[in-house]
Amino acid sequence: MAEERFSASVYVARLARAAELARDAGLDAVIVTPGPDLQYLTGSRASTFERLTALVVPADGDPYVVVPRMELAALRASAVGEAGIEVRDWVDGDDPYALALRGLGVLRRLAVAEAAPALHTVPLASTADARLELATPVLRRQRMVKDAAELDALREAGAAIDRVHARMAQWLRPGRTERQVAADIAAAIVEEGHAVADFVIVGSGPNGADPHHEVSDRVIGEGETVVVDIGGPTALGYNSDSTRTYATGEVGAGIREAYDALQRAQQAAVDAVRPGASAQSVDAAARAVLADAGFADRFIHRTGHGIGLSVHEEPYIVAGNGIELQPGMAFSIEPGVYFPGEWGARIEDIVIVTDDGVERLNVRPHELAVLS
Template sequence: MGRDEYERRMMRAGRAAAEAGLAGLIVTPGPDLVWLCGYRPTAVTERLTALVIEPGRAPRLLVPVLERPDAERAAGAGALTVAGWTDGADPYVELGKWLAPQGRYGVSDGMWALHLLGLQRSVPGGGYAALTEVLPMLRAVKGAYEVERLAAAGAAADAAYQDVLGVRFAGRRERDVAGDLARLLTEHGHSQVDFTVVGSGPNGANPHHEAGERVIQDGDRVVLDFGGLKDGYGSDISRTVHVGEPGAEERTVHEVVREAQQAAFEAVRPGIACQDVDRVARRVIKSAGYGEYFIHRTGHGIGVTTHEPPYLVEGEHLPLVPGMCFSIEPGIYLPERFGVRIEDIVVCTDSGGRRLNVTGRELAVVA
């Protein structure tokens, strides 16, 4: 992407800030900064870096003077003013000169407390709110370029899954299979691997189990959940496999989850509330008698990070609109026994949902 796209994003963010009644946005290093202007500092330290976007004004980026050359080379730097502050100066005083004295600003969710407290000290009349609270949809609606980046990341995760089906599971540690997944994601183009959940047997009943020393056994159900970044955009896929032939109950639970995932996918359309997609998946699982064992939301947004708005969860009334990308990942977790989760990334289109993961959702048998 070039300067023009970043300029459009910053202008859109300024308009969104005005519509939300904000004086502007203060964005520190993290996914919002990368998305808005393409700048990712080589090292995030205690030195303040902050992008200020205010309605009707050109955006400005304040950086440590020693990092100014790097900032000026960022893809979107031509659409903003870059200023530097020197060691020994108070960067919060410098930043405060740019801000409305009584203004309320949206700030990055990940802004260090050190920086927020510094701002409060230098601009005591200002107010601050987390971006997710005041502008939850800032990055939620993707353009065609972003959707295709996400599709490419999804295809790479699909390829990694297809390949891992051919590795040996029985007799190996969970962390060994997790290593296979990380290697395969990298081989298929990921620059960053964020997570490789491998939950075997009873460990699969913990949705966020970290792969450990447990040796996978014949007869185990294994939950696989893995993803990362490819060309700056995220992948996230879950499939559940069985080591050897599964029993009747295991097949039944897997089929209930598959049906719930399919029903939720079919419910995707513009205008439906996020919580209603969650309700569709939950209804299928509850009707089968496993309602108490579905213990997390149905989905989360994805983009330059793997978890971001929108969230498919009870109480979220925001409607889906074309361009929103999110996971659909119902699950059933039977304590001390096993778990099942099936997850695809889906984009809302004018006519319904489009899956960005296309590998089979049937129960796969591995050795």
């Protein structure tokens, strides 16, 4: 059965845009090996092996795919055939690098996607007698601004992960271990419409003060905060990522004070999202609220990251990133406060930049949810 993907016309348009951007950048061609960029441009979810599979997008000319003959069946699950992309297959003993470069002429600037392994980039550079450069500036520019089909896929993913958070009281309670709770959450992520559970963080008590804690055998206690950060791809490959902080009973006034400041900070960052605003200004909006409340040193990571076929991609919502936000960009807003050895909290939504502001994809309540 073919994997779920967009129509061939979507990929034809993306390939045409990639060639246009390559020309604008002065590149002769872009070579894309398996990974998120290949999936974006063709719908193919091929894996990288010792045999070369690559999409070649000339700045002038038609794109084509080089693929081992033994991998042709897997390629048929993509839009390559429907989109009319030329396929150059090869067998062991052939030179796939010469095949990939055939017809490109004298190369001055050849770019490769960042997922390309050295196993293939070194032979490509040698065969081309050219220095390879990263295609990241070209592909980043294209993937950062989502098209309508991608935005719908992200909305679907956001709604699915919200349904999981809505069920949290079924599993999260004192006496259970983080690992037990995480297993139930992972199953629900798939039940609610994801292909897989890509990550499940359950950080109870002091473990919540570690932003990248995953799970442990710690038993969840009464009156603790628990950070639950979960997500994964849906069938189309577009990811969800949402964090809520829960409490297993009433918590003290100090926790309430810090959490209320965190909630205001998250809202301030969301309110700062609009076309033309800089990524760093959104980060600054969250930090200003926490600084005014006396918690500046408790926020120890960036405010957000782009999301799409990768859970973390550009744009990054961080100090020093002056990139202007554009309609169609999608990213997380996830400030946190962390008290090492004691507790932590984070609130995370995925948002989309619209023509006149912002759209939130996660709408579960942001208050500290006390589960009884």
